[in-house]
Amino acid sequence: MSLNKKSQLVTLGEERAPNRAMLRATGLKEEDFSKPLIGIASAWSQITPCNMHLDKLAKAAEKGLKKFGGVGRIFGVPTVSDGISMGHIGMKYSLASREVIADSIETVCSGLQFDGLIAIGGCDKNIPAALIAIGRLNIPSVFIYGGTILPGKIDRKAIDIVSVFEGVGAYLKGKITKKELYQIECRACPGPGSCGGMYTANTMSCVAETMGLSIPMGSTTPAPYRQKKEECLLSGKVLMGNLKKGLLPKEIVTKKSLENALSVLMAVGGSTNAVLHLLAIAHAFDLPLSLEDFDSFSEKVPHLLDLKPGGKYLTRDFHEIGGLPALLKVLFQEHLIHGDTKMLNGETLEENLEKVKLPSTRQKVLYSAKEPLREKGHIVILKGNLAKYGCVLKAKNIKKKKHVGPAKVFNSEAEAFYAIEHDKIEKGDCLIIRYEGPKGGPGMREMLSPTAALVGKGLGYEVALITDGRFSGGSHGFVIGHVAPEAYVGGTLALIKSGDTIEIDMVQKSIDVKLSKEELEERRKEWQRPVDKFKKGILAKYRDQVSSASLGAITDNFEG
Secondary structure, eight states: OOSOTTTHHHHSSGGGHHHHHHHHHTTOOGGGGGSOEEEEEEOOOSSOTTTTTHHHHHHHHHHHHHHTTOEEEEEEOOOOOHHHHTTSGGGGGHHHHHHHHHHHHHHHHHHTTOSEEEEEEOSTTHHHHHHHHHHHHOSSEEEEEOOBOOOEEETTEEEOHHHHHHHHHHHHHTSSOHHHHHHHHHHSOOSSSBOSSSSHHHHHHHHHHHHTSSOTTTTTOBTTSHHHHHHHHHHHHHHHHHHHHTOOHHHHOOHHHHHHHHHHHHHHTOOTHHHHHHHHHHHHTTOOOOHHHHHHHHHHSOBOBOBSSSSSBOHHHHHHTTHHHHHHHHHHHTTOSOSOOBOTTSSBHHHHHTTOOOOOTTOSSBOOSSSOSBSSOSEEEEEETTEEEEEEEEOTTOOOSEEEEEEEEESSHHHHHHHHHTTOOOTTOEEEEOSOSTTTTTSOOBOHHHHHHHHHTTOTTTSEEEESSBOOTTOOSSEEEEEESOGGGTOGGGGOOTTOEEEEETTTTEEEESOOHHHHHHHHHHOOOOOOSOOSSHHHHHHHHOOOGGGTSOOSSOOO
C-alpha cells in the first residue's frame, strides 16, 4: 500500500524534477521522495507564552515521524495572543484569526499535497482552528497541545493571568495598592504555556482529546513537563500508524464524538467560547450541531471540576490527579458519554479507559457524579425578544434564579469599561455592551477586562453583563454573551435604551426587554446602523463573510 498517494503528485516522475529540485534545497534526500510527506503546522511565536516553546515541540514531532518512516515538513501559522490583545482594538482580530489559521493550514497542506498533518497549537484560537482545518482536509491527523502554564505564586498562593485582570479591578476599587498589583503582574506568568485555569485553551484541548484527535493526557500536561515532548514523539508514531491503516479524521469524529465533547464541556465547567468553536468544528466535519444541543447536555451533565475561573484549582492540579482520562472514566461509568467512539489509536474510548484508574477520594479537584459541584452544566441557552436566535449564559456560581434591572447601554467595550472604572455601574444594573458582535465589532471581542473589573469591584454577580460580543474563558460572574441577532444587523439589542427594564429568568431560560412589540417596531424605524470604520483589510472581509454567533461565527458555506 502506497503511503504517499497525495505527495507523489509533487515528488514522483520526470516532470516533477523542478519540484524535487526545490525540495532538495530544504534538506530532502533521494530516499525521502518515496516516503509520505507530513505537514507539521506550528503556531510557534515569541508573541505569547502559550506558543513560545512550540518550535521545540515541532522538532520533536518531526523526529517522531522520521523514526517511523515519515518525512515531516514544519511550517508556521499565525497567532494572536488573547491575553495581550485584550481590552483594546487588537481583540477585534482574535476570533477572525481562527479563520486565518484554519485557512493557512488548509492552504499549505493542500498546496503541497501533504499526506498527513500534525498541528501544534497553544493559544485560544490555534486549537479550534487546527481542528477546523483537520475536518476540512480529512487526511490522517494529530493535534498536539502546547500545554498549560504552571501557576505563579504570591505568599504561597497560586495565581494566574486572570488574577492580574481581577487585580486591576481590585486596584481601581482601592482594595490593593499599586505595588501589590505590580507584584501580581510580575509573578502571574512564570514561563511557557497557556493560561492555567479551565479557560478557552484548556477547554478546547480537552475537547480535542475527547473527540479522539490528540494523545491521551495531552490536554492537561503542563508545558514545561518532559512528558510534553514525549507526546510529540508518540504523535509521530500514531500518525504513521493511522496513515498505514487509512484512518481518517471523519471516521474518528462523529456525532457521538461531539456529544462526548459536550458532556466534557459541562463537566469541566469550560469556556463559553467552546460554544462558538464546537459549532464551527461540527460544520467543518459536516456534522449537525445546534445551540439546543448545548442546552440539552447542560441539563443532564453535572459540573464536576473545581477549577478557575470561579473555582479553587488550576489545570496543573487536574493533571496531577489523572487529567482528562480520569474524568472520562467517571463520565463513562455514569453513562454520560459514549464508549464506542473511535479514538486516535483506532481503539474505542471504552477500550482506552480500561487501564485508567479513578483518582483518590481524598483529592478535592474532581467531584463524584453523585455529589457534584453543581447538579447541572454551567452553560444555559437563553432566548426571548432580546435574543431571538439565542445567547449564552455562564451560570457557574450564579445563585439567583431571576434578575430584573434597568439597562445601562454602551456602544463599545471601551465605553463600558470607563463607566465601571468611574463607578457608574451599580448593583442590580443590566450592563449592555453592543455593536461588538461578529459583524458589529467586527470581530466579536472578548470582555475579560470589564468582567474582571466588575469582579474586582465586588459586582461580578450583582450586575448582569449582556453583550453580542463574547467572553474570555477566564471570565466569571453574571455574564451573558453571543446575543443573536446582534445589534449590527438590527437585533433587538440595538433598540435598547438606558433605563429600559431587562428580565432574565434562569428557570424559564428567557431574556426579554419589557417593551411592547409596537414600541420595538417604532424604535426599529428610527434605528440607523453605525458607520463602518473598516473599509478594507481582514476585518472588512470578515464582517462581510461571517455568520451569526448562533451558527458558530463561521465564514464559509453558511445559511442565515
